[in-house]
Amino acid sequence: MDHSMHMGMGHGDMGHGDMDMGGKCNMNMLFTWSSENLCIIFRSWRITGPFSFLVSLIAIVILTAGYEGVRSATRKYEAAHAQRLSVLSTSATTGDAETADPIIANGLADATRNTHHESSPLLAGRENRAALARKGKFALAALYAVQVFYSFFIMLLFMTYNGQVMIAVAVGAFVGYLVFSEGTPATKTIACH
Numbered sequence: 052m053d054h055s056m057h058m059g060m061g062h063g064d065m066g067h068g069d070m071d072m073g074g075k076c077n078m079n080m081l082f083t084w085s086s087e088n089l090c091i092i093f094r095s096w097r098i099t100g101p102f103s104f105l106v107s108l109i110a111i112v113i114l115t116a117g118y119e120g121v122r123s124a125t126r127k128y129e130a131a132h133a134q135r136l137s138v139l140s141t142s143a144t145t146g147d148a149e150t151a152d153p154i155i156a157n158g159l160a161d162a163t164r165n166t167h168h169e170s171s172p173l174l175a176g177r178e179n180r181a182a183l184a185r186k187g188k189f190a191l192a193a194l195y196a197v198q199v200f201y202s203f204f205i206m207l208l209f210m211t212y213n214g215q216v217m218i219a220v221a222v223g224a225f226v227g228y229l230v231f232s233e234g235t236p237a238t239k240t241i242a243c244h
Contacts, residue, residue, distance in 0.1 A: 084214045091216065092207050108219040111208055115223020116230060118201045123231035125194040132187040139180050 076090035076097060089098040091107055098104045209220050228237065 079212045082212050082214065086213065086215065089211065089213060091211055092204070104215070108215060111216060111219040112223040112226060114208070115205055115220050116227035118198075118205055119224065119227025119231045121194070121198055121201055123233065123235075125191070125198060126235065128194060129191060132191070136180065136184060136187070139183060 075088045076094055077088040078090070079085075086098045086104045089104075090096060091098070091111075096107070098107060205220060209217055211217075
């Protein structure tokens with residue numbers, strides 16, 4: 052029986068707990084405060100000392116805050132897209148954007164009013180509204196995909212099981228909410244995205 056595969060493992064170590072990721076990169080499967088041999092997501096994102104750990108924690112805060120920025124940008128795009136569709140619907144049915152509902156007439160509607168001409172493709176009919184709706188849905192789907200990818204990336208940060216990294220993720224969410232919330236509710240479902 053060949054036991055050469057087991058030579059690197061100590062007694063009782065069956066490869067669980069800390070898994071060697073090559074070199075000096077350990078992946079903890081239990082909560083820890085230790086940053087020794089810590090690699091964050093990538094083998095190349097290795098903590099080599101206190102300075103690299105501090106820089107990494109700051110980067111994690113910024114990355115997590117950026118997720119809230121992406122969510123905010125998506126909300127803004129979604130609202131602007133709905134407004135464009137509404138203005139287009141109103142102007143297509145009335146034949147003139149000047150008679151659009153005053154509630155809709157904010158900066159986006161003003162820009163549409165000031166730049167529209169009778170030959171404008173936005174006023175050509177239902178085909179253009181459908182094309183605009185498809186284009187907007189495609190953009191929203193792309194933004195949603197970015198959000199899902201970003202949220203799972205943040206989940207992987209959290210799954211280092213390192214206490215300081217987990218705190219940095221929470222601080223980043225805090226900072227991101229302060230910077231990008233703009234009156235949105237703080238409630239969020241318990242999910243990765």
